[in-house]
Amino acid sequence: MANDDKNTDSLDKRIGQAEHHLANPKQAHHSRARMPADAMALIGRIATELVAGIAVGTFIGWMLDQWLGTLPLFMIILFFLGAMAGMVNIWRMATGQGLKLGYFDQHRPDQDNNNQN
């Protein structure tokens, strides 16, 4: 075929691009809503995050109570802490921080290069 050379050329170019992409993997993936599936996936996460926070908090509290013999005390405290943990998780998710920890202002330039995903 006449355009064989052209095809091989563009293939070489694409292999080069792919290798460059593999070498610098994080470059092309900064935008949060890269694909619509990401936005769709967020919908289902919010409710589960809240419920799971309360459930896990209460369970840890109950385990502590079983161990220390102080039945309702830690269960009640950790119920509320669990609810807060759920809220914190949702807040992080909604502000696009993913699972990152911390309470820095997101617009500070010295934070921009840290752990982008």
Next chain:
Amino acid sequence: MHSPVEQFTIKSLMQLELFGYDVSFSNSALFMMLAVIVSTLFLTFAMRGRNMVPGRLQGAAEMMYEFISDMVSGTVGSEGRPYFPFIFTLFVFLLFGNMLGLIPYSYTFTSQIVVTFVLALFIFIGVTLIAIFKHGTHFLTFFVPPGAPKVLIPFLIIIEVVSYFVRPVSLSVRLFANMLAGHTMLKVFAGLAVMISGAGGVYAPGAILPFLALVGLTGLEVLVAALQAYVFTILTCMYLNDAIHLH
């Protein structure tokens, strides 16, 4: 009329007992095996030509591979490469499990909380071990959020610890709840269509409405099946990223 949740019953197909435990081969186990076999056959068969210009099947297989490969390098970076085989296997297993479950008369093993929770727990423990081996005691700083006021730190540590332990639960509940709700809804609408048409006479044509809804819902369930496999996988990648990079 069957109950809409009857589809989730575990039936043992072969009675087995090991050291006093019931390890019967159930319909759930059968479909897990089928998911493994079908996905292995699909990937081997699709890639047998190894053509430079892929055909349809090879294109589908390569698309799956590239999708997960991009996901791993996008969320974890090049340090994530050693974990790629596991992530890819996880995705393919869940995707085929969810999709096989949509075939009538089949069984959806991802609608069992035990299955999804054990998967999530395995990932949770594995990721925690990776973090401990990579960072040693430095791993514990993971629970001290940077940038917080000093007075609040003890309080925040507890919240961070709880939110860390929430991970396996929310990871497994999300997949399980989506599959359970979706399949129950399908069965409810199907039952409604059968009941209305069974009423006969002037009511019978009304059965077309739940039937049309059922067609739409089946389409939605195909999306949910793929989406939930994706969500489970990308969250695994994010946990892995946290473990490898801390913060």
